[in-house]
Amino acid sequence: MTQTSPVLSVRDLSIDLRTGSGKRRVLSDISFDLAPREIVGLIGASGSGKTILSKALVNWIEPPLEIAAGRVEYKSNNILTVASGPMRKLRREIAYVGGDPMGALDPTLPVGYQIVEKLQAVAPEIGTAEARKRVVDLLDAVRIPSAKNRFHEYPSQFSGGMMQRALIVDALVSNPAFLVADNITQPLDVTVAAQVLRLLRELTERFDTAVFFVSSSLPVVSDVASRILVLEEGRIVEQQETTALVQHPKHPYTSELMAQIPKLWAEGAANVPASTGKEVVISVRDVSRSYSVRKRGTFASHNTVRAVRNVTFDVFAGENFGVVGESGCGKSSMMRLLSRLELPDSGQVLCNGDDISRLSGKDLLKFRRNFQLVLQDPFSSLPPRTAIGAILEEPLRTHGVPDRKELRQRALTVMDEVGLPSSLYEELPIGLSAGQRQRINVARAMVLQPKVLIMDETLSSLDQTEQFKLLKLFEKLQAQYGLTYVFISHDLAMVRRVCNRVAVMYLGEIVEIAHNQRLFFDPGHPYTRTLMSAVPTLEERRYHQADYLLEGEPPSPIDLPVGCSFAGRCPNVMDRCLTQSPVLTDRGSKDMAACFLLDEPINRDMRVVA
Amino acid sequence: MSVLEAIPAKSVEPESIRGASISRRIWRLAMSSNEFRFGLAICLILLIAAIFYPEWSGIDPTKMNVKDRLIPPLFLQQGWTWAHPLGTDQIGRDMLVRSLVGLRYSFLIGVSTVALMLCVGCSLGMIAGYFGGKIDTVIMRITDAQLSIPMIILAIAVLGVSRPTIPAIILVLGLSSWPTYARVTRSVVMTERKREYVRAAQVMGASNFRIMVRLLAPLILPPIIFVSVLDVARMMIFESILGFIGLGVQPPTPTFGNIIADGRKYLLNAWWIATMPGVFLCVTLTSINLMGAVLERARNRIHGGAS
Numbered sequence: 001m002t003q004t005s006p007v008l009s010v011r012d013l014s015i016d017l018r019t020g021s022g023k024r025r026v027l028s029d030i031s032f033d034l035a036p037r038e039i040v041g042l043i044g045a046s047g048s049g050k051t052i053l054s055k056a057l058v059n060w061i062e063p064p065l066e067i068a069a070g071r072v073e074y075k076s077n078n079i080l081t082v083a084s085g086p087m088r089k090l091r092r093e094i095a096y097v098g099g100d101p102m103g104a105l106d107p108t109l110p111v112g113y114q115i116v117e118k119l120q121a122v123a124p125e126i127g128t129a130e131a132r133k134r135v136v137d138l139l140d141a142v143r144i145p146s147a148k149n150r151f152h153e154y155p156s157q158f159s160g161g162m163m164q165r166a167l168i169v170d171a172l173v174s175n176p177a178f179l180v181a182d183n184i185t186q187p188l189d190v191t192v193a194a195q196v197l198r199l200l201r202e203l204t205e206r207f208d209t210a211v212f213f214v215s216s217s218l219p220v221v222s223d224v225a226s227r228i229l230v231l232e233e234g235r236i237v238e239q240q241e242t243t244a245l246v247q248h249p250k251h252p253y254t255s256e257l258m259a260q261i262p263k264l265w266a267e268g269a270a271n272v273p274a275s276t277g278k279e280v281v282i283s284v285r286d287v288s289r290s291y292s293v294r295k296r297g298t299f300a301s302h303n304t305v306r307a308v309r310n311v312t313f314d315v316f317a318g319e320n321f322g323v324v325g326e327s328g329c330g331k332s333s334m335m336r337l338l339s340r341l342e343l344p345d346s347g348q349v350l351c352n353g354d355d356i357s358r359l360s361g362k363d364l365l366k367f368r369r370n371f372q373l374v375l376q377d378p379f380s381s382l383p384p385r386t387a388i389g390a391i392l393e394e395p396l397r398t399h400g401v402p403d404r405k406e407l408r409q410r411a412l413t414v415m416d417e418v419g420l421p422s423s424l425y426e427e428l429p430i431g432l433s434a435g436q437r438q439r440i441n442v443a444r445a446m447v448l449q450p451k452v453l454i455m456d457e458t459l460s461s462l463d464q465t466e467q468f469k470l471l472k473l474f475e476k477l478q479a480q481y482g483l484t485y486v487f488i489s490h491d492l493a494m495v496r497r498v499c500n501r502v503a504v505m506y507l508g509e510i511v512e513i514a515h516n517q518r519l520f521f522d523p524g525h526p527y528t529r530t531l532m533s534a535v536p537t538l539e540e541r542r543y544h545q546a547d548y549l550l551e552g553e554p555p556s557p558i559d560l561p562v563g564c565s566f567a568g569r570c571p572n573v574m575d576r577c578l579t580q581s582p583v584l585t586d587r588g589s590k591d592m593a594a595c596f597l598l599d600e601p602i603n604r605d606m607r608v609v610a
Numbered sequence: 611m612s613v614l615e616a617i618p619a620k621s622v623e624p625e626s627i628r629g630a631s632i633s634r635r636i637w638r639l640a641m642s643s644n645e646f647r648f649g650l651a652i653c654l655i656l657l658i659a660a661i662f663y664p665e666w667s668g669i670d671p672t673k674m675n676v677k678d679r680l681i682p683p684l685f686l687q688q689g690w691t692w693a694h695p696l697g698t699d700q701i702g703r704d705m706l707v708r709s710l711v712g713l714r715y716s717f718l719i720g721v722s723t724v725a726l727m728l729c730v731g732c733s734l735g736m737i738a739g740y741f742g743g744k745i746d747t748v749i750m751r752i753t754d755a756q757l758s759i760p761m762i763i764l765a766i767a768v769l770g771v772s773r774p775t776i777p778a779i780i781l782v783l784g785l786s787s788w789p790t791y792a793r794v795t796r797s798v799v800m801t802e803r804k805r806e807y808v809r810a811a812q813v814m815g816a817s818n819f820r821i822m823v824r825l826l827a828p829l830i831l832p833p834i835i836f837v838s839v840l841d842v843a844r845m846m847i848f849e850s851i852l853g854f855i856g857l858g859v860q861p862p863t864p865t866f867g868n869i870i871a872d873g874r875k876y877l878l879n880a881w882w883i884a885t886m887p888g889v890f891l892c893v894t895l896t897s898i899n900l901m902g903a904v905l906e907r908a909r910n911r912i913h914g915g916a917s
Binding site for chain 2: 339341364365368369371372373375376377380381382383384385386387394395398399426428430441444448
């Protein structure tokens with residue numbers, strides 16, 4: 001560390017939560033320093049008090065929370081005792097960025113105006129013209145394309161990544177001395193998150209800002225922070241330089257956290273055998289689906305969003321098939337097509353040889369029984385006012401099990417299988433943790449004893465520890481019932497751990513399908529390499545961000561570019577990619593990728609897209 | 611996970627499950643409040659009285675007795691008698707029996723009208739909101755058309771042409787007021803049907819009908835039903851209005867409406883004739899509202915996570 005005096009020093013900070021029956025300590029004896037330009041990371045499982053600590057640093061503790069003891073010193077003032085008037089002046093030097101960019105901006109005002117307003121609130125002496133200029137410059141600095149125009153756009157016109165950048169601008173605009181970043185990468189895709197982290201590192205240099213970076217993922221933190229604090233149950237159990245911590249964790253809790261981090265390339269990262277199934281369960285044949293969306297600002301004209309484009313793949317019985325890609329790449333549309341919530345515009349989805357769009361009546365019910373879906377959001381996917389037992393019995397009733405005793409018995413059995421105590425039978429899902437709720441979701445799918453389970457981002461809202469437990473559960477259920485899983489996810493590390501074969505989607509197309517091992521060690525498509533370079537990991541990367549992670553976001557699926565859709569972000573882009581679109585090319589043993597780099601010598605059979 | 615391992619698979623003891631279902635717990639919580647018991651007691655007394663007292667007392671509500679006319683209620687003015695606890699009207703009919711018989715009819719009309727309104731309004735609103743698109747447009751335009759016809763004019767037109775029997779009155783009142791329910795239901799269903807759990811139910815294989823009836827209806831109807839209790843009173847009053855213009859239940863059958871209509875001429879010297887039905891109406895509705903409010907609160911508490 002540096003010899004300069006710290007920007008911020010926290011001493012013996014303790015915070016209580018006042019509950020109906022007394023007080024509970026949520027943070028105890030927190031002490032650390034934050035030096036200028038330093039990035040200090042904080043990790044911990046959910047519920048360990050990370051957010052409370054980060055709010056305490058900016059004097060934002062509200063009842064029922066209260067400060068029990070300790071000081072947060074900034075410029076030799078204890079900011080916890082500063083009155084609200086002087087505190088407002090201090091706000092220009094202390095900034096906070098939260099994890100929910102959508103919730104932090106007013107949807108009815110253009111983004112730029114909101115930032116200017118904030119700047120003028122903390123620094124009234126700055127004129128409007130000057131403030132605007134400063135905001136536009138900063139928007140430029142965080143690489144928001146055409147910042148001048150974006151200044152006047154509304155939050156709904158920003159993508160998640162751009163919004164998070166705008167919030168960083170919002171925090172940086174008053175040249176703060178330190179910035180508290182609470183879980184800022186949580187809602188973002190890996191590639192966008194990696195871009196934001198890279199940006200954060202540059203900004204500490206450029207603007208002399210110290211950053212307190214909070215996250216639940218150790219790899220993310222170790223990517224940016226020079227020093228890491230580990231928080232367990234409101235106590236800091238370990239505090240070390242990043243490299244030292246990663247190599248020699250001292251506290252058992254840190255080791256435990258590190259053991260749960262999925263590995264990508266290390267020995268034993270994937271505990272799945274190569275897929276052995278011969279029997280095709282689902283066969284997707286050249287499926288396309290587009291949606292028509294009303295054009296902004298008009299009444300009658302529509303844009304066509306091509307969400308899924310000419311997708312073809314097979315899933316074999318008993319295997320784990322993964323579909324990965326950034327948000328907006330068509331994964332969820334694919335899920336809706338697979339589960340027959342929607343029908344494809346063209347192409348077929350075959351299940352055991354039958355086209356599922358033709359099914360109706362009894363056959364459809366039979367298909368539903370064998371094909372179950374576990375949804376993403378553990379909160380909105382359960383009816384809020386139905387008891388858990390009734391939730392689990394409902395699918396059985398739908399499928400004609402009338403006997404109450406049998407219903408109850410089967411619901412209790414499946415609850416037991418997924419690890420829900422049977423005392424929850426008459427309880428409402430309210431008050432359960434995300435992990436427990438996701439178990440109910442799995443149980444609801446399992447109660448029909450399906451053959452195929454489609455997991456639509458089922459684990460992405462859970463923290464590492466819960467993910468780990470649920471993956472164990474999935475393995476157990478698979479061994480017991482011979483299930484086939486289709487994992488739809490943006491989390492490569494999870495896919496690496498459990499999937500036999502993986503399809504990579506980009507802008508509605510499948511750009512690569514490969515076996516697990518091949519995909520991670522010999523990817524055929526530059527986009528796969530980009531994804532891998534962005535995954536937060538503690539391992540030595542095979543693909544470096546400097547080579548593969550280019551700035552920019554996927555083009556809008558409304559006006560698809562001519563040629564290869566990845567050309568705009570591809571490090572290996574050639575002239576040909578801008579005019580022609582590559583098709584999936586066989587790379588042997590059912591592995592395929594769609595890139596011209598592959599078919600140079602052998603295959604000249606490609607489509608020309610006008 | 612440790613909880614799970616503690617409970618072996620086959621020996622699922624019934625004791626480990628909370629004995630009462632959600633709805634039972636709501637009732638139990640409601641029953642534990644004094645307001646609910648009070649409301650229930652009054653409601654039961656009125657109900658028993660309305661069912662049994664007229665027959666048991668043997669007094670004919672339509673029998674005139676000019677000798678005993680305009681007797682005041684107990685203790686309130688000179689000339690009261692135990693034979694007529696609530697007094698008599700201008701032609702000597704017993705007010706207590708008349709009010710109780712009136713309560714029967716008014717209540718019948720009020721409740722069945724509201725039930726009809728709820729049925730028509732909620733099911734149309736549910737269908738419109740759930741399917742959307744053209745179906746929604748058609749149903750909502752019908753709703754708008756219905757809203758634009760003033761209820762009284764519709765009632766006069768229909769009841770003036772046909773005979774004003776009780777079923778006809780229920781039908782007219784019920785069919786004229788459903789659009790509000792249709793609108794409210796539609797807007798709630800429109801937001802709910804986009805939720806993930808509806809999608810989950812579809813994947814389970816549930817038909818649209820099943821989703822509407824078993825999943826959405828239990829979720830959105832309770833608050834609407836709670837509000838509709840207030841409409842029972844409104845409908846009783848509308849029946850009175852119809853009675854007032856001679857299109858309600860025909861005399862000599864007593865309803866609150868025609869008792870009040872008759873009594874208004876004697877307000878100065880026999881105020882109780884018009885007042886008694888009003889008192890009954892007030893007490894009935896208060897007791898229902900008390901129970902409704904407590905039930906609603908209990909429901910919210912249980913659904914909010916209280917055990």
